[in-house]
Amino acid sequence: MSEKLIVINAGSSSLKFNVYQIPESGTLDVNDLSFLYGGQVSGIGTEIAHFKVKGALGQILEDRATAFEETKDLQAAQELLANWLTFRMDKPAIAVGHRIVHGGADMDDSAIITDEVLDYLDALAPLAPLHQHNNLAPVRVIREYWPQILQVACVDTAFHCHQDELYNYYALPKRYYEQGVRRYGFHGLSYQYISDYMAQHLPDLHKGRVIVAHLGSGSSACMIQDGKSVVSTMGFTALDGLPMSTRPGRLDAGVVLWWMQQRKKDADEIQDLLYNQSGMKGLSGISGDMRTLLASEDPQAKLAVDYYCFRTAESLAGLCVPTQGADGIVFTAGVGEHSPEIRARICEHLAWLGVKIDPELNAQGAQKISTPDSHISVWVIPTNEELVIAREALRHYALHQQSI
Incomplete structure (x- = not known):
């Protein structure tokens, strides 16, 4: 046996x-x-x-x-x-x-x-x-x-x-960093799988500067160079960074103070708001499911999708700063793997970087969806966190x- x-x-x-x-x-x-x-x-x-x-x-x-x-x-x-x-x-x-x-x-x-x-x-x-x-x-x-x-x-x-310590700090008194208030980043098992996959199947890409966009119910992105994490969008908790299904992503901390002081909300109410009632669900007022939003004619659904694509693209571009550019973009996880429209709209915002995707390859869900003359190659690689754990x-x- x-x-x-x-x-x-x-x-x-x-x-x-x-x-x-x-x-x-x-x-x-x-x-x-x-x-x-x-x-x-x-x-x-x-x-x-x-x-x-x-x-x-x-x-x-x-x-x-x-x-x-x-x-x-x-x-x-x-x-x-x-x-x-x-x-x-x-x-x-x-x-x-x-x-x-x-x-x-x-x-x-x-x-x-x-x-x-x-x-x-x-x-x-x-x-x-x-x-x-x-x-x-x-x-x-x-x-x-x-x-x-x-x-x-x-x-x-x-x-x-093992990121450079510079990228882990918040602009707070250092004693809080020593107490653990720092940027941690998440979705690491997914990024590890993509890194391992590239090392085995796409060695040239693996050696380069690759933005991996893990877009699902929870979303984040990470710049990976030579297989290692350089900087990521998530921070102290899994609330930071990209907009998500029910989480807001990047948010001015003053909003939390306003809720506490002006609306007298307690910690449990705010936690529920941030983790369960925000993101695409909160902005659209309809759903946190991207498939539902894309199928809807409601103006709020359109707003939520527009916001998601713009803010995601904005963050992907920001990840290029430490490495002074990117050689590839990899879309993965539920939305990243299965939504050609979201991939296309995010890449449209990055056209100024020379990103070009082939509409037919994108619609087919091909592994490489960028055009031959794209300055940055674009890929779709399914993740497998469970295999990494195994x-x-x-x-x-x-x-x-x-x-x-």
């Missing part, structure tokens, strides 16, 4: 998972991992929750609405998934890799989850209130029921930890086995 490992990504209303197989030979080469099946429990805590699992060939293994009690909260969803996996797997996984949004200033790599690591990550929850506690919830369940399984934390901030989990498992 071959060994398996699991990847878990627990969000505010979803629980995603993938299961990978390790070769029968017993080698622990991260390049030999095989995807077996994966899926998610979506809509946790609602009446429309759903459980869906697909196999390696796209075949449906599970696809059903869930009873409310099965998915009334994250804990219930975890029990549902644990029971399904227990029935499906012939023996427990050798390791579980977890996506953890915030790793703080002291975590520049993935790590085996010990008591100390768990306490450290838990203390960072105020910096990622929608994510951190949910990311860590499955860790605690597995530690309680299957303590023998090695668990690995793969943090989104680690990819950015590789990291296997790497730590192999090191752990060597140390025994």
Whole structure:
């Protein structure tokens, strides 16, 4: 029986998972991992929750609405998934890799989850209130029921930890920087995948100055040079930078003061506004889903899309300052991979940089969508954060086995 490992990504209303197989030979080469099946429990805590699992060939293994009690909260969803996996797997996984949004200033790599690591990550929850506690919830369940399984934390901030210190500061008294108030950057697992992909398949691009635009429900962009993070748009929390589905992106801090002083809003109300009621959802008054906005004739929907494309392009251009230009732009994640219109409109704002895309290639979703005479090449590369987590989990498992 071959060994398996699991990847878990627990969000505010979803629980995603993938299961990978390790070769029968017993080698622990991260390049030999095989995807077996994966899926998610979506809509946790609602009446429309759903459980869906697909196999390696796209075949449906599970696809059903869930009873409310099965998915009334994250804990219930975890029990549902644990029971399904227990029935499906012939023996427990050798390791579980977890996506953890915030790793703080002291975590520049993935790590085996010990008591100390768990306490450290838990203390960072105020910096990622929608994510951190949910990311860590499955860790605690597995530690309680299957303590023998090695668990690995793969943090989104680690990819950015080696940026020039200059790019991490805010213009605040330095004591706050020393207390952890600095720019961290996020979506690092996605950027790591794109960097690794370029190194393997597009080595010339990998060596250059590449803007990677991770455009999804949460959005950010990062300048990568020679495979390393130079500067990114997100900062102290996952609220900063590009406009997002329900988060505003860059915002004058005075707005928060105005809410507190003039509208007497408390911290919980402001947190809900910033994380759940803003972004494209707030600006349009309709939805945070880009597909819905693009299909709408409502003037507010048009405004939201116009704003998204302009502010995103503005930020992409700003990422060129540290490297004095760019050689390529990569679009990835849900919107970046699947919306030709958004890609085209963002690139229109960057035409002054010599960016030109081929409309037909863009509509087809080709890998390279720029024209031969474009000064900056433009690409569409699907991301795979789960594979990065799986590789990291296997790497730590192999090191752990060597140390025994």
